[in-house]
Amino acid sequence: MNYTILKGNIVSSTALNQLEITENGYLVAADGIIQGVFATLPEAYEGHVVQDYRQKLIVQSFSDLHLHAPQYPMIGLGMDLPLLDWLNTYTFPLEARFADNDYARKIYRQLAQELIANGTTRVCMFSSLHREATLILMEELENAGVTGYVGKVNMDRNSGDVLQETTEQSMAETALWLEQCEKFEHIHPMITPRFTPSCSDELMAYLGKLAQEKNLPIQSHLSENDKEIAWVQELHPDCEQYWQSYAKYGLWNDKTVMAHCVWSDERERKAMKDAGVTVAFCANSNTNICSGVTPVRAMLNEGLQVGLGSDIAGGHQIEMHQVIASTIATSKHTTMTNGAPCLTVAEGWYLGTSGGSEFFGEQAGFAKGNPLHALVIDDSHLPQVDSVEARFERSIYRRQTGAITAVWSAGRKVLG
Amino acid sequence: MNYTILKGNIVSSTALNQLEITENGYLVAADGIIQGVFATLPEAYEGHVVQDYRQKLIVQSFSDLHLHAPQYPMIGLGMDLPLLDWLNTYTFPLEARFADNDYARKIYRQLAQELIANGTTRVCMFSSLHREATLILMEELENAGVTGYVGKVNMDRNSGDVLQETTEQSMAETALWLEQCEKFEHIHPMITPRFTPSCSDELMAYLGKLAQEKNLPIQSHLSENDKEIAWVQELHPDCEQYWQSYAKYGLWNDKTVMAHCVWSDERERKAMKDAGVTVAFCANSNTNICSGVTPVRAMLNEGLQVGLGSDIAGGHQIEMHQVIASTIATSKHTTMTNGAPCLTVAEGWYLGTSGGSEFFGEQAGFAKGNPLHALVIDDSHLPQVDSVEARFERSIYRRQTGAITAVWSAGRKVLG
Structure with a gap:
């Protein structure tokens, strides 16, 4: 098994108007397939390399x-x-x-x-x-x-x-x-x-x-x-x-x-x-x-x-x-x-990520069994905001040039 | 007199829904005050330094x-x-x-x-x-x-x-x-x-x-x-x-x-x-x-x-x-x-430039007597388009990060 373990502030759009936020959490994929999002790293994955994105946002692509x-x-x-x-x-x-x-x-x-x-x-x-x-x-x-x-x-x-x-x-x-x-x-x-x-x-x-x-x-x-x-x-x-x-x-x-x-x-x-x-x-x-x-x-x-x-x-x-x-x-x-x-920010995000990915046979959000499609967003150049949800919302409205620092597609790292 | 002479493709919003385009033209300011836009450089300004922006767009700020x-x-x-x-x-x-x-x-x-x-x-x-x-x-x-x-x-x-x-x-x-x-x-x-x-x-x-x-x-x-x-x-x-x-x-x-x-x-x-x-x-x-x-x-x-x-x-x-x-x-x-x-592109541009600058006592566009407020837009990274007007319109719709390469404000060069 080839593991990808990403650590950071994870936002998953699990249903229309529903965001699951895991601060300092772990997103784990095995051979490119998501195993889950975890608040603490399960024992089964210990010893594998963790890519630590610290305070950055890890979201669906x-x-x-x-x-x-x-x-x-x-x-x-x-x-x-x-x-x-x-x-x-x-x-x-x-x-x-x-x-x-x-x-x-x-x-x-x-x-x-x-x-x-x-x-x-x-x-x-x-x-x-x-x-x-x-x-x-x-x-x-x-x-x-x-x-x-x-x-x-x-x-x-x-x-x-x-x-x-x-x-x-x-x-x-x-x-x-x-x-x-x-x-x-x-x-x-x-x-x-x-x-x-x-x-x-x-x-x-x-x-x-x-x-x-x-x-x-x-x-x-x-x-x-x-x-x-x-x-x-x-x-x-x-x-x-x-x-x-x-x-x-x-x-x-x-x-x-x-x-x-x-x-x-x-x-x-x-x-x-x-x-x-x-x-x-x-x-x-x-x-x-x-x-x-x-x-x-x-x-x-x-x-x-x-x-x-x-x-x-x-x-x-x-x-x-x-x-x-x-x-x-x-x-x-x-x-x-x-x-x-009107659409909320969470709903707009759902449509642009989970809503579309359903057509490709995926479940909503970072669900177990989905191929890993994910982004890392670095907003450290923007004013400090404590709430992960607020930072996530801001990422949609505030210009993103250079803010996407890593991308995974179907389990493969394709940027960063 | 201190002359600023800019050469390039000049677009001036002289009235609502009216663009005056001077290809390979000259925008001349003396002590920061616009003297005019010219298709060929008048004799009076010969011998002064010309800043040649070639195919770039020169537009109002x-x-x-x-x-x-x-x-x-x-x-x-x-x-x-x-x-x-x-x-x-x-x-x-x-x-x-x-x-x-x-x-x-x-x-x-x-x-x-x-x-x-x-x-x-x-x-x-x-x-x-x-x-x-x-x-x-x-x-x-x-x-x-x-x-x-x-x-x-x-x-x-x-x-x-x-x-x-x-x-x-x-x-x-x-x-x-x-x-x-x-x-x-x-x-x-x-x-x-x-x-x-x-x-x-x-x-x-x-x-x-x-x-x-x-x-x-x-x-x-x-x-x-x-x-x-x-x-x-x-x-x-x-x-x-x-x-x-x-x-x-x-x-x-x-x-x-x-x-x-x-x-x-x-x-x-x-x-x-x-x-x-x-x-x-x-x-x-x-x-x-x-x-x-x-x-x-x-x-x-x-x-x-x-x-x-x-x-x-x-x-x-x-x-x-x-x-x-x-x-x-x-x-x-x-x-x-x-x-x-609806508003045309030219009208939207007029409102964001000449329409607002009227409040500061200016005439519309690069009018004689206005203080020099101007931008240079470099779109050479985008697909080639021959029409200056089409390139100008595109500059409004297509993301501009890094495309503004020089800025003049009240006659002073403040960027580039």
């Missing part, structure tokens, strides 16, 4: 359930543009550049490193339609220590001039890509129709069959804005609601993440709950693009599974600390509008 | 019209608490610590340096009630290169146990403080009743008289939340609206900044416009404390003078780049709620 890797170079660009202009001016031309493998290598290496530096160790990520660039992305994530899922994007209609594939290309490339990505250990493929309007019925049927046959997870976009919803209704007059355009092709189950769900009403939310679909709540992009406000409190009350997405580059912050702060701010705007109780 | 210096150590703490608990748990006990001059020196030195590092060169700032700590704050700001106004806070009622002064103390200390701060060159005193509920009528009358006699600027809080407004109405039954509790004592004129104004209705806004009162819009704290959303679009349409405040520590971001992004996000929430047009 983040899950980012929705981001577009090829949009990484355009973070912060075009934030005034309406969605369609934004796509045509920046997004599609930029994604088209990932036909160039050297460009992909350079950008994706930076992206993978920035994710780890900011403590994101699990992702559900869109690549572009390019098979080779997608494999490069997966290599770079694997090398940097990011785990989770990546999808080669499928889009055979309604996608402009610079970025489209034929139905045949899309199917053949996806099949070849799936073969080629069997070599990865920590990063796996995810079926990724861009969204209903950009995939023909034939392609959707193929993807659904593939997901079913190979038991693959699925990601896409759902009910982000009203024009998109109306468009889906036109394209699929047999579907009363947007989600049904995925469900009818077998793309709607408990291995599915749907981004946004801003306008998902009670019925669509019930369909999510019944199928076990996970919501990726993307507060920054919802605000930047004026999509609306995801009814996150209703979703939580109804028992839906919810995680957070940075949604780079509709979102402008890749740092999940900041995404959590924006998520809480968005919920406070809802409070000011309709009185729905 | 920020004005922060509302922040509480003694709350600097508590940034990001207690963001879940209701206002009163937040004040009693964190704010008042912390402010009370500034009776200790050594503590004040240490904290205020850090604050002043962080302001300059983030490009804030003009402030309207609350100190605490302590005269000596206020002088220390002014010294530290002056030494670091921050210009503008600081107020010793006046509060002789309703301020808890740990932080109160008698009416006599408040008046005597204010008078003494005003004498003692005549020595400063770039930082000046500002009359600062904390807000109506914390100042007795006698104190308010004294402060109004003082402001009038010595022609001093004034700052306070106005219409931040409904409970506060109701309280003011109880305390001043003769005042139909909150603003009148300032106006009746001579604390309401064109040298006045009022923070928040979230609930200022058409009548209160007209009173502002008529008197020439400036609004300090504090998007972050309004959201964090769930105060409401300041009707900034209405204020701008009505011709009010509006600038931005970080409102540390109700606000959690001291970096005005981020405050501008939050300001725009807040306005987008208004758009999503009631359809009012």
Whole structure:
């Protein structure tokens, strides 16, 4: 057995709005699997090396359930543009550049490193339609220590001039890509129709069959804005609601993440709950693009599974600390509008860590049996505060450059 | 004459929603006063040293019209608490610590340096009630290169146990403080009743008289939340609206900044416009404390003078780049709620720079006759983008640590 024993002020998000704080405690993993959090080190582990982080905070690392890797170079660009202009001016031309493998290598290496530096160790990520660039992305994530899922994007209609594939290309490339990505250990493929309007019925049927046959997870976009919803209704007059355009092709189950769900009403939310679909709540992009406000409190009350997405580059912050702060701010705007109780700091943190990690098969918090995904936060440069809980809360709101001094991902130390 | 000639990609916010971009241009100041922005260097300045920043951006520095210096150590703490608990748990006990001059020196030195590092060169700032700590704050700001106004806070009622002064103390200390701060060159005193509920009528009358006699600027809080407004109405039954509790004592004129104004209705806004009162819009704290959303679009349409405040520590971001992004996000929430047009990036930038600097007697943008307040932004570590305007917009949204490489304040180079 190979033991990892971390000592420090441990904060574990064991349930929505519940933090378990163990001051000067021990977080123990054996062969990368968490054995528990202990106030004093159990005898069984005595004699093994203890990495003592003293007064520093030891917390879970983040899950980012929705981001577009090829949009990484355009973070912060075009934030005034309406969605369609934004796509045509920046997004599609930029994604088209990932036909160039050297460009992909350079950008994706930076992206993978920035994710780890900011403590994101699990992702559900869109690549572009390019098979080779997608494999490069997966290599770079694997090398940097990011785990989770990546999808080669499928889009055979309604996608402009610079970025489209034929139905045949899309199917053949996806099949070849799936073969080629069997070599990865920590990063796996995810079926990724861009969204209903950009995939023909034939392609959707193929993807659904593939997901079913190979038991693959699925990601896409759902009910982000009203024009998109109306468009889906036109394209699929047999579907009363947007989600049904995925469900009818077998793309709607408990291995599915749907981004946004801003306008998902009670019925669509019930369909999510019944199928076990996970919501990726993307507060920054919802605000930047004026999509609306995801009814996150209703979703939580109804028992839906919810995680957070940075949604780079509709979102402008890749740092999940900041995404959590924006998520809480968005919920406070809802409070000011309709009185729905806003998210607490503990709840925002839960969504950005445990809420997302559930999709990867983990239990909430530093639970026994989870792979070790953890961060060390050094706030010694900030004013002294005695309460560990207050320091933890501050770490979400106050700028973190350089504060994350060590990161573990799936049991491996990947930073520090 | 002492010339400062800066060469680079110059962006000047000359009016709301109007950017003047001069690529590879020259920004010229003589003895610290701007002479103009030129596409080619006029003959008159030939032979003088040109500081060539090549492809970097040269932009205006920020004005922060509302922040509480003694709350600097508590940034990001207690963001879940209701206002009163937040004040009693964190704010008042912390402010009370500034009776200790050594503590004040240490904290205020850090604050002043962080302001300059983030490009804030003009402030309207609350100190605490302590005269000596206020002088220390002014010294530290002056030494670091921050210009503008600081107020010793006046509060002789309703301020808890740990932080109160008698009416006599408040008046005597204010008078003494005003004498003692005549020595400063770039930082000046500002009359600062904390807000109506914390100042007795006698104190308010004294402060109004003082402001009038010595022609001093004034700052306070106005219409931040409904409970506060109701309280003011109880305390001043003769005042139909909150603003009148300032106006009746001579604390309401064109040298006045009022923070928040979230609930200022058409009548209160007209009173502002008529008197020439400036609004300090504090998007972050309004959201964090769930105060409401300041009707900034209405204020701008009505011709009010509006600038931005970080409102540390109700606000959690001291970096005005981020405050501008939050300001725009807040306005987008208004758009999503009631359809009012949101702020553009150029408008947000205007409010954080020219909008605020008007209070200090400047014209908008790098206008001839303004003291030189400028930043150099190095974005060479980010992906290459050809458009200067797009790079400028990105600088607001994408994290800036280390990107501000030089700062001028009132003609002096204070960083880089």
